[in-house]
Every structure is written in structure tokens, then in C-alpha cells.
Amino acid sequence: MFAHLSGGAVQIGLASCRGARKLMLMRLTNSICATLTAISFVLPASAQDITVFAAASLGGALEAVGDAWEAETGGSLTVVAAGSSAIALQVQQGAPADVVILASTDWMDTLAASGDILTDSRFDVMANALVLIGPAGAPPIALGAIPETLGDGRLAMALVDAVPAGIYGRTALENLGLWDAVAPQVVQADNVRAALAFVATGAADLGLVYATDAQAEPRVSVLASIPGDSHPPITYPAAAVTHGHIPDALAFLRFLTTQDAQAIFADSGFLAVELPR
Numbered sequence: 001m002f003a004h005l006s007g008g009a010v011q012i013g014l015a016s017c018r019g020a021r022k023l024m025l026m027r028l029t030n031s032i033c034a035t036l037t038a039i040s041f042v043l044p045a046s047a048q049d050i051t052v053f054a055a056a057s058l059g060g061a062l063e064a065v066g067d068a069w070e071a072e073t074g075g076s077l078t079v080v081a082a083g084s085s086a087i088a089l090q091v092q093q094g095a096p097a098d099v100v101i102l103a104s105t106d107w108m109d110t111l112a113a114s115g116d117i118l119t120d121s122r123f124d125v126m127a128n129a130l131v132l133i134g135p136a137g138a139p140p141i142a143l144g145a146i147p148e149t150l151g152d153g154r155l156a157m158a159l160v161d162a163v164p165a166g167i168y169g170r171t172a173l174e175n176l177g178l179w180d181a182v183a184p185q186v187v188q189a190d191n192v193r194a195a196l197a198f199v200a201t202g203a204a205d206l207g208l209v210y211a212t213d214a215q216a217e218p219r220v221s222v223l224a225s226i227p228g229d230s231h232p233p234i235t236y237p238a239a240a241v242t243h244g245h246i247p248d249a250l251a252f253l254r255f256l257t258t259q260d261a262q263a264i265f266a267d268s269g270f271l272a273v274e275l276p277r
Contacts, residue, residue, distance in 0.1 A: 048075025055103035056191035061268040083191035098244035104164040117239035126270040130226035153205030156198035165192035169208035172230040212269040
């Protein structure tokens with residue numbers, strides 16, 4: 001079972017970003033709560049049936065991992081996907097999650113500090129990279145040419161003050177000396193998959209998304225890769241949730257380190273990291 005959650009608000013430009021963050025997270029929270037109400041009536045009670053709250057960028061890969069998990073254990077995987085900030089807030093509020101996987105070490109640190117995860121179970125599952133995308137068939141460009149290529153168009157990004165992909169993207173553009181030139185034309189979306197959809201549907205001219213997102217969407221092309229040293233490492237920490245089914249959660253976390261699961265992540269474009277032994 002897969003639930004992809006996304007609010008509808010979009011903020012244009014930097015000026016409205018900070019004021020909109022609280023409203024955006026509240027809207028995401030309300031959307032997730034509605035879905036969780038439905039999930040609470042269908043969650044199976046048998047062992048090996050896992051509910052994972054995960055960053056939006058993991059949705060497709062975790063669906064495939066769920067199939068492998070079912071083949072291996074006979075259990076099921078329920079995935080609730082949204083921006084990492086919204087996911088973390090829901091876990092803090094007692095959402096019925098067994099495992100949480102985020103695209104942000106900061107938000108996982110927040111869950112550790114609040115006692116909502118088993119810190120000893122935490123490890124990085126995989127990594128990712130940022131890319132600049134445009135419509136399918138668009139030619140590659142140099143990063144310094146982004147303002148010129150953008151012209152009067154829009155640059156789609158996830159929320160630059162709240163969602164990891166947006167935070168990484170803004171940091172990269174700042175370090176590359178490009179942020180001031182493009183900030184007024186940034187269209188902010190609830191999560192990175194929503195930013196991807198803006199470009200795929202022609203609502204935005206360019207976008208900054210994860211490499212895995214671009215790989216999964218045939219309606220966009222990668223125009224440039226963002227240097228990894230222009231932003232913090234993009235890693236995905238996972239952990240068992242303290243109010244979840246801990247034995248099954250730990251079993252699923254171990255499954256994420258297996259060759260089968262890691263091959264699925266690699267096929268989806270994720271980068272390998274050193275895993276616990």
C-alpha cells in the first residue's frame with residue numbers, strides 16, 4: 001500500500017517563503033492526518049507487516065522494496081510518503097509508523113532528541129545527488145548559464161526553508177553564486193516530487209530535483225549535475241520508531257541492508273553508502 005501525500009500550496013519567490021513555512025507544514029499535517037485515519041483501519045496485525053513513513057523521493061523505490069519484502073517474508077509494506085519535515089512532525093505526534101526514512105539528517109536528529117526513534121537502530125540507507133532538469137529533449141547547459149536560460153521563466157524547487165531537497169538546492173545555488181539571480185523566479189512546492197511535476201507538466205521551465213526523481217520521469221531531461229561539494233551530503237537515515245512494532249521494524253531495517261534491497265535502490269539511481277554490518 002502506498003500513500004503519496006502533498007498539499008496544494010505553492011509559494012513563488014523568496015520573500016513569502018518564511019511566512020508560508022508554518023502554513024505549508026500545517027496543510028501537510030492535515031493532509032497526512034486524513035490519510036492516517038484511513039490507514040489505521042487497514043493496518044494488518046500480523047508480524048512482518050510494516051508501516052514506513054518516508055521522504056517523498058523514496059516512493060517508487062520503496063514500492064519495489066515492498067514487493068521484495070513480501071516475497072521474502074510474506075508480510076506487507078505500507079508506505080506513507082511526504083516531505084521529510086512533514087513526516088518528522090507526524091512521527092512526533094504519534095503517527096502509526098514502525099520505521100521512518102528521511103532525506104535529512106537534521107530532521108532525524110530532531111526525532112532522536114524528542115525520543116521518537118531508537119537511536120541505536122539508526123543508519124544511512126543510501127545517498128542521492130542534485131540535478132538541474134528541463135523539458136524532455138532540452139540540451140545540457142553550464143551551471144553559470146542558468147539565469148540566462150531561465151529568462152523570465154520559473155525554477156521549481158521544494159520548499160527552500162523546510163524540505164531537504166529545497167534546502168540542499170538553495171545552499172548549492174548560494175555556494176555557486178547563482179541564488180540572488182534566480183531567487184525571484186523560484187516556484188516552491190510541498191516536496192521534491194511536486195517540483196518535478198511542475199517541470200514535467202510545463203508549469204515551470206527548469207527545476208532542481210534529486211537525480212533519482214529525474215530518472216523516474218520521462219517527461220524531463222537532466223541539463224546539468226550539481227557539484228556534490230556545493231551542498232551537504234544527501235543521505236537517507238532510517239530508524240525504528242519507538243511507538244511502533246519494534247521487532248518487525250528492526251527486521252525490516254536489516255532487510256534494507258540486503259543485496260536485494262540495495263540493488264533496487266541502485267536501479268532507482270540512488271548512490272551506495274557504507275552500511276552497518
